[in-house]
Amino acid sequence: xxxxxxxxxxxxxxxxxxxxxxxxxxxxxxxxxxxxxxxxxxxxxxxxxxxxxxxxxxxxxxxxxxxxxxxxxxxxxxxxxxxxxxxxxxxxxxxxxxxxxxxxxxxxxxxxxx
Amino acid sequence: xxxxxxxxxxxxxxxxxxxxxxxxxxxxxxxxxxxxxxxxxxxxxxxxxxxxxxxxxxxxxxxxxxxxxxxxxxxxxxxxxxxxxxxxxxxxxxxxxxxxxxxxxxxxxxxxxxxx
Numbered sequence: 001x002x003x004x005x006x007x008x009x010x011x012x013x014x015x016x017x018x019x020x021x022x023x024x025x026x027x028x029x030x031x032x033x034x035x036x037x038x039x040x041x042x043x044x045x046x047x048x049x050x051x052x053x054x055x056x057x058x059x060x061x062x063x064x065x066x067x068x069x070x071x072x073x074x075x076x077x078x079x080x081x082x083x084x085x086x087x088x089x090x091x092x093x094x095x096x097x098x099x100x101x102x103x104x105x106x107x108x109x110x111x112x113x114x
Numbered sequence: 115x116x117x118x119x120x121x122x123x124x125x126x127x128x129x130x131x132x133x134x135x136x137x138x139x140x141x142x143x144x145x146x147x148x149x150x151x152x153x154x155x156x157x158x159x160x161x162x163x164x165x166x167x168x169x170x171x172x173x174x175x176x177x178x179x180x181x182x183x184x185x186x187x188x189x190x191x192x193x194x195x196x197x198x199x200x201x202x203x204x205x206x207x208x209x210x211x212x213x214x215x216x217x218x219x220x221x222x223x224x225x226x227x228x229x230x
Contacts, residue, residue, distance in 0.1 A: 006156075032217055034218065034219070036221075042223075043204060043221040043222060043223050043224055044157065044204070044221045045221075046218060046219070046220065049218065089156060089157065091157075093217055095211075095217075099145050099147075099162045099163075099164045099170065099208075099210075100145065100208060100210065100211070100217030100219075101147075101159055101162060101172065102157075102159070102217075102219060103159075104156040104157040104158070105156060106154065106155065106156045107156050
């Protein structure tokens with residue numbers, strides 16, 4: 001069935017460094033790829049998304065890249081800050097699935113050390 | 115945060131008892147979803163709704179049922195709770211693609227359910 005693999009499961013960086021989280025998906029018909037940030041005890045929050053008609057999207061310190069041929073997409077966070085510490089989830093959606101169901105990766109726990 | 119509330123926010127119940135969780139939205143979005151979140155498994159879809167009285171199963175639907183009698187409310191029922199259903203349950207909503215919308219999903223605050 002549809003699957004999204006996310007790596008690494010944990011990531012520790014120094015404040016100011018960059019962080020990269022990678023995901024691969026199995027369903028080649030997927031065309032919507034959101035990223036969520038979840039702080040401890042809180043709800044997942046949509047931080048950025050990308051659609052299959054673009055290869056890269058940026059929003060201030062975060063960017064997402066997509067390689068449809070390889071079925072990879074990645075989240076890049078530059079100039080990390082302690083408040084970036086959270087669990088990040090990637091997801092993929094196939095538009096032909098009724099309801100735009102999202103398949104989530106297992107999550108990456110990012111720790112930014114001051 | 116989008117206008118989504120969940121009730122109750124916390125619940126402890128005993129094995130074998132029925133439990134109903136409620137998701138309420140004020141955004142008039144067409145799509146509503148129920149997920150469970152467990153360590154090591156991320157977010158897994160239980161059931162979703164694409165309109166009033168229109169629902170379908172997700173990847174982990176066994177032991178759960180849902181109902182949507184009006185646009186704003188989506189109920190998740192555990193007919194006979196088991197310890198394996200101890201989890202954090204999140205509701206999400208999405209406008210869908212109709213009318214220039216999108217499949218962006220926005221999550222409610224979650225319900226922590228413990229089955230003893």
